[in-house]
Amino acid sequence: MVILENEFVKLNNDEKLVVALGTFDGLHLGHRAIIESAKQISKRKGIKSAVLTFEKPVFTYFNKNASDYLITPKNIKNELIKSLDIDYLFYVKLEKNFLSLSQERFLLMLKQNINVDTIVCGYNYTFGKNANGNTEYLIKNANYFGLDVVVCDEFTIEGEKVSSSIIRDLLKVGNLNYANKLLGYNxxxxxxxxxxxxxxxxxxxxxxxxxxxxxxxxxxxxxxxxxxxxxxxxxxxxxxxxxxxxxxxxxxxxxxxxxxxxxxxxxxxxxxxxxxxxxxxxxxxxxxxxxxxxxxxxxxxxxxxx
Ligand SMILES: Cc1cc2nc3c(=O)[nH]c(=O)nc-3n(C[C@H](O)[C@H](O)[C@H](O)COP(=O)(O)O)c2cc1C
Ligand SMILES: Nc1ncnc2c1ncn2[C@@H]1O[C@H](COP(=O)(O)OP(=O)(O)O)[C@@H](O)[C@H]1O
Missing domain, CATH: 2.40.30.30 (Riboflavin kinase-like)
Structure with a gap:
């Protein structure tokens, strides 16, 4: 797996990519379902797979006083994503230039800079300035941008939601038993x-x-x-x-x-x-x-x- 870190991402790849988009803090069962789906689509299409993510949750950019928020340190994030057999891992910097891209420019950037063919994301994925971009926008505009879009449903265990914020709350009170269940690993x-x-x-x-x-x-x-x-x-x-x-x-x-x-x-x-x-x-x-x-x-x- 090639790891690239940049303000924006840029790769001189002729080959197209299937990219999973998300912060993926925790790499919990829901996150892994998204990344595994990207991997499967890439295999089926015979092209490369990628994850585009941030090192820290986006809220830490807007709330500089945020503390004790990180579930997955970078060394572990790299290791877990690598274990899913992904070809490229892109870390985008949490900076104004990236976070204030319009929805259109965000998608153009994915097309032009890393030759994205297919986007895979979760049901509640948002992007671009003020997090205005969402899955509805992606699906509606996929054709125009020449993209395939796959949105994964909410992942639940026994009817219970699996989310990074729930896992944070569990880790903060020491409920490892339930946190490990939602993570899908210890x-x-x-x-x-x-x-x-x-x-x-x-x-x-x-x-x-x-x-x-x-x-x-x-x-x-x-x-x-x-x-x-x-x-x-x-x-x-x-x-x-x-x-x-x-x-x-x-x-x-x-x-x-x-x-x-x-x-x-x-x-x-x-x-x-x-x-x-x-x-x-x-x-x-x-x-x-x-x-x-x-x-x-x-x-x-x-x-x-x-
Ligand atoms: C099982 C375990 C429980 C511990 N509990 C406490 C504790 O309640 N309070 C505390 O001040 N240090 C606690 N410590 C830390 C010890 O103070 C520390 O391991 C010891 O000072 C040796 O430090 P060192 O590894 O830097 O030499 C604990 C360490 C272990 C392994
Ligand atoms: N059972 C053990 N558990 C953890 N560390 C051990 C054990 N036995 C030997 N070690 C070694 O001893 C070191 C810890 O010794 P310790 O006196 O606690 O020093 P430190 O202050 O560096 O932790 C460990 O880093 C490891 O190299």
Missing amino acids: YYIKGYVSRGKQLGARLGFATANLIIEPNLCIRNGVYITKTIIDGIEYHSVTNIGINPTFDSKERVLETHILSFTDNLYEKEIKIELLEFIRDEIKFNNIDDLKKRIELDIQFVKKYFVT
């Missing part, structure tokens, strides 16, 4: 292990630390997790937060992997969040913190036995 964070305060091992439980996106939409606290290292899955317990006992400020993710003793510095690890256990606590002393973590570890062991 919510995960992936990154390279960095050095922390070097205290964990001395306390009796080493923790592999990852620096996380500042605006990640996830409740601080302790979670039952699985950690995947070199394709091998381990049971683990993970804390996300600022370690208030130590008056730290930086928000980190720290995972203690059960029955594991190897060095992980600089290694890429993946942490799947399964269940929220408790909030982070400011303990009066390190002994109390240690005792609590021992209880957390017992709780996780029991979870995986039953």
Whole structure:
């Protein structure tokens, strides 16, 4: 998969493209149905497939104070879209020039800059200045612009809506069970292990630390997790937060992997969040913190036995 980032997109492709349009934060079941549909159409037509998206939700452009909104960091977005066998991934910059394009100019840009043949989008997709462009406009004007347009229906599970904003709300309260159901995979964070305060091992439980996106939409606290290292899955317990006992400020993710003793510095690890256990606590002393973590570890062991 070729990844291109630009203010607008531009590609010197003779070959036509089927493009899935959307922000796709979360890459949930509904998003994946749209992207999979684009892939299938591209195969049927014998042309290439593409996703055109933004790195962050569009509302972050209009509300500069927005915080804790991001479901899917870019490294994971890239990985999930690649897993759907897409040929091109375009990231357009969230900037005025792009966001204020008229509906007509937006479609012309897709035709002229990346040779779009077919647009695939969700039922509530909007585009262009003031989000005036919608699926009705696309369907009505498809012929004029020489485009095929495929609009995917609302995706539901057992009659329930699947949407990024619902998933954000679930992650903010720690309801991983339901969030994972709507996502269609276990919510995960992936990154390279960095050095922390070097205290964990001395306390009796080493923790592999990852620096996380500042605006990640996830409740601080302790979670039952699985950690995947070199394709091998381990049971683990993970804390996300600022370690208030130590008056730290930086928000980190720290995972203690059960029955594991190897060095992980600089290694890429993946942490799947399964269940929220408790909030982070400011303990009066390190002994109390240690005792609590021992209880957390017992709780996780029991979870995986039953
Ligand atoms: C399961 C688990 C639960 C934790 N709970 C808390 C907590 O409630 N309060 C807190 O201040 N730190 C908590 N921590 C973070 C520890 O303070 C931190 O792992 C320890 O200070 C080691 O830090 P280091 O990895 O930077 O050396 C927790 C860590 C783990 C692994
Ligand atoms: N069971 C384990 N879980 C997590 N990390 C482990 C484990 N065993 C060994 N390690 C290693 O120990 C390091 C963490 O040690 P720690 O003293 O907590 O330092 P840090 O402050 O860098 O997190 C991890 O980055 C990893 O390399």
